Amino acid sequence: MNNTLLWYATRGAGVVSLVLLTGVVVLGIVSVMRWQTAPWPRFLTASFHRNLALTTLIFLAIHVVTAVVDPFTALGWEAAIVPFSSPYRRFWLGLGVVGIYLLVAIVFSSLLRPLFGPRVWRVVHWLAYAMWPVALIHSIGTGTDPRFAWMLAIEAACVGSVLAAVAWRVRRAEPTAWRRPPAIAPQVKKWS
Amino acid sequence: MGEIIEVDRIRCDGHGLCAELLPERISLDDWGYPILKSGPLPEHLSALARRAVDVCPVLALRLAHASRPIALI
Amino acid sequence: MAAAAGDRTAGQEVELIGPADESLATHRQRLGPVPKLVSGELIAALDASGLLGRGGAGFPVGRKWRAVAERSSGRAVVLANGAEGEPLGRKDRSLMAARPHLVIDGALLAAGAVGADDIILYIGTEHRAADAAIRHALAERASEIRARIRIVTAPAGYVSGEESAAVHFVNAGDARPTTTPPRPFDRGVGGRPTLVQNVESLALAALIARRGHDWFIDHGRAGGIGLITVSGAVTHAGVQEIDFGSTLSDVASAAGGLRGDAQAVLLGGYFGGWGEVDEQWGLPLEPRSMRARGLALGCGVVHFLAPESCGVEATARIMAYLASQSARQCGPCVFGLSAIAAATQRLATRSPQADDLDRIVRWSGQLVGRGACHHPDGAVGLLRSALELFAEDFAEHQRRRCRTASRPKRVAVA
Numbered sequence: 312m313n314n315t316l317l318w319y320a321t322r323g324a325g326v327v328s329l330v331l332l333t334g335v336v337v338l339g340i341v342s343v344m345r346w347q348t349a350p351w352p353r354f355l356t357a358s359f360h361r362n363l364a365l366t367t368l369i370f371l372a373i374h375v376v377t378a379v380v381d382p383f384t385a386l387g388w389e390a391a392i393v394p395f396s397s398p399y400r401r402f403w404l405g406l407g408v409v410g411i412y413l414l415v416a417i418v419f420s421s422l423l424r425p426l427f428g429p430r431v432w433r434v435v436h437w438l439a440y441a442m443w444p445v446a447l448i449h450s451i452g453t454g455t456d457p458r459f460a461w462m463l464a465i466e467a468a469c470v471g472s473v474l475a476a477v478a479w480r481v482r483r484a485e486p487t488a489w490r491r492p493p494a495i496a497p498q499v500k501k502w503s
Numbered sequence: 504m505g506e507i508i509e510v511d512r513i514r515c516d517g518h519g520l521c522a523e524l525l526p527e528r529i530s531l532d533d534w535g536y537p538i539l540k541s542g543p544l545p546e547h548l549s550a551l552a553r554r555a556v557d558v559c560p561v562l563a564l565r566l567a568h569a570s571r572p573i574a575l576i
Numbered sequence: 577m578a579a580a581a582g583d584r585t586a587g588q589e590v591e592l593i594g595p596a597d598e599s600l601a602t603h604r605q606r607l608g609p610v611p612k613l614v615s616g617e618l619i620a621a622l623d624a625s626g627l628l629g630r631g632g633a634g635f636p637v638g639r640k641w642r643a644v645a646e647r648s649s650g651r652a653v654v655l656a657n658g659a660e661g662e663p664l665g666r667k668d669r670s671l672m673a674a675r676p677h678l679v680i681d682g683a684l685l686a687a688g689a690v691g692a693d694d695i696i697l698y699i700g701t702e703h704r705a706a707d708a709a710i711r712h713a714l715a716e717r718a719s720e721i722r723a724r725i726r727i728v729t730a731p732a733g734y735v736s737g738e739e740s741a742a743v744h745f746v747n748a749g750d751a752r753p754t755t756t757p758p759r760p761f762d763r764g765v766g767g768r769p770t771l772v773q774n775v776e777s778l779a780l781a782a783l784i785a786r787r788g789h790d791w792f793i794d795h796g797r798a799g800g801i802g803l804i805t806v807s808g809a810v811t812h813a814g815v816q817e818i819d820f821g822s823t824l825s826d827v828a829s830a831a832g833g834l835r836g837d838a839q840a841v842l843l844g845g846y847f848g849g850w851g852e853v854d855e856q857w858g859l860p861l862e863p864r865s866m867r868a869r870g871l872a873l874g875c876g877v878v879h880f881l882a883p884e885s886c887g888v889e890a891t892a893r894i895m896a897y898l899a900s901q902s903a904r905q906c907g908p909c910v911f912g913l914s915a916i917a918a919a920t921q922r923l924a925t926r927s928p929q930a931d932d933l934d935r936i937v938r939w940s941g942q943l944v945g946r947g948a949c950h951h952p953d954g955a956v957g958l959l960r961s962a963l964e965l966f967a968e969d970f971a972e973h974q975r976r977r978c979r980t981a982s983r984p985k986r987v988a989v990a
Contacts, residue, residue: 342560345518352523354558429514429562487516489910511755512906512948532942534911 317381324374326465329450331367332414333469335360336443340476344483364418371411403452406445413442443473505543505569508552514563521564524555543569592779592803592817594674597709600716603677610681611785618689618785619645625789627781628863630802631657631737631774632847632875637781640771641690643761647769648691655746655765656683658699658706658775659730659737662845663897664877667803668775670815672699672706675779676713682778684721685785690771695725698742701732734846734901738949739772741903752903753949776803776876795819798862802873806831808880809838820862824853827861827878840881840965844874846894847954849961850887853880886980887966888973891959892917892924898955908946912939913955920959923973933974937963 338360347353375391378384386404390397394412395405420427420435427435447469508528510521517535527548528540544552544566556564598606622638629635644652656679660668672679683695699707707729714722728746730736736751743764745751764770780802784792793799798821807813811832818827824841828834834853841853849871851859859865866872881890899913916939919932940959943952963970972979 352520353518354520354523357520357558357560424562489907490904492904512908512946513755515907517907532908532912532946533915533939534907536907536911536946538942538946 314381314383317377318383320377321374321381321384324370324377325450326462328367328370328374329446329469330465331363331370332443332446333472335363335367336439337472337476338363339439340480344480345486361421364414364421367414368418371414375411400453403449407449407453410442410445410449413438413445417442506549506552506566507543507569508539508556509565509567510537510539511563511565514561516561516563518560520558520560521555524558525551528552529555590817591783591801592671592675592678592776593815597673597676597705597712598678600677600713603675607678607783607786610685610782613685613688613785615689616645618685618781621784621789622781625784625792626799627777627784627792629774630776630780630876632662632845634863634872634874637773637777640761640773641686644690644692644769644771647762650691650693651768652687652690652692653694653696653765653768653770654683654687654690654692655696655698655739655742655760655770655772656686656775656778657737657739657742657772658697658703658710659742660700660703660875661730661732661734661737661901662875662877663734664805664807664842664845664879665875666805667815667876669700669703669706671776671779671803672703673709676706676709677716678779678782679710679775680713680717680721680725681785682773682775682780682782683725685782686771686773686778687724690769692771693724694765696746696765697725697727698730698737698746699727700730700737734898735903735949735951738951740949742772743770752905753951755948798860798865800862802876804861804873804876804878806878806880808842809835809882810880811835818861821860821865823858823860824878825857828880834880836883838880838883840887842877842879842881844872845877845879846898846958847950848872848874848877849957850881850965851961852965884980886924886969886978887962888920888969888978889924891962891966892920894958895920895955898951898958902951903949906947906952908943909952912943912946913952915939916955916959923970926973926976926978928974928976933970 338356342353342356342360345353346356379386379388379391384399386397386399390399390404391408394408395401397404416435417439420432424432447466451466508525515536517531517537519531519535519537521537522529522531525548528544529537532538552566556566619638619641622641623636625638627637629637629640658668658672658679660666679697683697687693687695697710699710707727710727714725714727730742730745731751733751735741735753736745738753739760740756741751741753743760744754746765760770760772762769764772780792780800792801795801798819800820802818802820804816804818804827805814806816806827810828811834813831816827816830818830838853841851841856842848843851843856843866851869851871856869856871859869859871861873861878863873881887895913895917899917902909902913904910916936919928919936919939922928923932923936936959940956940963943956945953947953969979
């Protein structure tokens with residue numbers, strides 16, 4: 312197998328995964344914000360979010376496998392499975408492994424949601440807010456292309472869109488606030 | 504055996520994706536909460552109904568077999 | 577005949593009401609010991625008597641007990657529902673305060689009939705006299721009996737007396753209704769089949785156990801006795817014990833007569849319906865006759881609207897109250913009832929928006945059956961009967977006028 316091809320595949324699949332994950336996170340926030348227009352109904356956001364996440368898994372698989380089998384990197388399977396076990400850029404690479412585990416947990420709990428129930432599902436899903444930064448930092452720390460402008464531009468675009476989406480999310484009032492009893496108990500006189 | 508859609512009214516948060524996927528059976532009231540058409544689901548809507556159940560963000564929908572209600576209130 | 581509280585009609589034994597909490601000795605002396613019944617005998621007697629639940633839903637008591645007994649295997653639980661959250665209702669607390677031993681007898685008999693070892697007496701937190709009387713009565717009982725019974729204080733609020741809410745409170749301290757199925761008779765307290773029964777129904781069952789179903793059927797003109805709470809434009813508001821079949825005019829007389837020329841009467845409380853006094857003056861207060869006229873006794877409230885009160889304003893107050901009492905778990909109930917309350921409030925103060933009346937008609941069609949419990953259904957039922965009886969008043973209010981002499985003040989809305 313051509314080593315250069317493997318190397319490009321690893322890096323390429325890695326960048327694509329980061330971009331896809333950014334899309335997944337942004338769509339997740341769009342979904343929670345209940346955003347929709349006539350041509351873009353909510354189930355489209357939901358389906359897109361789900362399909363992008365599953366597609367990311369494919370690219371991540373390519374990214375990991377090509378990295379491990381590439382004789383040039385000298386990474387064994389252990390490096391891919393046990394976080395922080397590789398001598399090569401131990402911390403940054405380890406983060407990548409952690410990120411994949413988080414993503415797998417999120418995807419599994421979503422695919423088997425009827426089994427886990429809505430409460431467990433929600434708790435695990437919130438890990439996405441940890442998973443994405445971990446993936447980003449892994450990309451910056453292990454990436455061998457940081458000095459290229461195009462890579463910086465991609466990373467800036469990813470960070471920018473997630474920050475914008477989160478800012479949008481944080482500003483909104485809780486849509487289920489109606490479930491909480493009103494702050495002041497209404498003084499409705501007993502009528503007789 | 505007829506299938507029916509049921510909604511857990513307490514879980515439902517009025518997201519409304521169900522009405523997007525199954526408008527033949529589900530419409531939304533003035534506040535975005537589902538109004539379900541009663542009676543068994545027609546066969547040809549079964550697959551769509553399953554998708555509607557899966558897409559609900561809070562798992563408020565479920566498919567059940569239509570049966571005589573238990574004769575108590 | 578109707579007997580007002582504290583008032584004994586000559587020759588008539590008043591069963592369910594009395595001046596003070598009756599001691600065990602007096603209770604036993606009056607009624608004799610609790611009979612030992614063969615399994616299934618009491619349920620058969622309840623079926624034959626046609627006793628209907630007195631908590632509001634009016635479900636056949638025998639059938640309910642049988643449903644629990646069939647699932648019980650000795651693990652069932654009896655929950656005596658004395659929460660009485662209905663603001664216009666006083667009967668359950670009066671019954672518990674006056675005849676606590678009869679209620680306890682009823683609970684014990686129910687436990688025997690459905691195969692339950694545990695009994696819960698669910699008493700509203702505001703019913704201090706009832707709570708004291710029940711505790712006092714329990715202290716008089718044998719220790720084996722006391723060991724099986726516990727008192728749980730129901731939190732204030734309209735929905736805490738709903739059967740799944742009562743069970744939820746006992747299980748988890750949360751007096752809000754739960755999604756059904758499963759219903760309490762299937763899985764209730766501690767996951768066990770639970771009989772949730774109104775305290776008056778239990779008291780009546782205890783009387784039927786002693787005297788047989790014939791006694792109940794032969795009573796009065798239509799079979800059966802029961803408690804009602806009379807309020808509003810009458811001279812002596814209060815709890816009455818009536819023979820079923822007594823008419824509205826009997827009830828009014830026993831309450832000392834109407835104050836003024838009352839036009840409207842609310843039957844069954846906030847989940848009941850309005851009727852025209854003239855039209856219903858001869859209405860026999862019993863299930864079949866009432867059902868034929870689209871009315872129901874419900875929780876036994878009979879409230880005469882004062883002639884100087886405006887029906888629209890009265891309805892607005894009730895809707896505001898019911899909206900405030902939503903458990904806030906289901907969107908249609910929270911949003912629908914508050915929208916209806918706001919619109920009826922605007923109508924009541926004669927400052928409606930252009931389509932307020934049309935909207936409350938539309939919304940009342942949209943809410944039935946769309947909550948986890950029947951709270952929105954009850955509210956909408958009352959609203960519909962108000963829209964029918966006070967149709968002209970509502971139309972006038974939509975035109976910013978009021979037919980009634982009173983000047984409705986701004987009413988606090990939830």
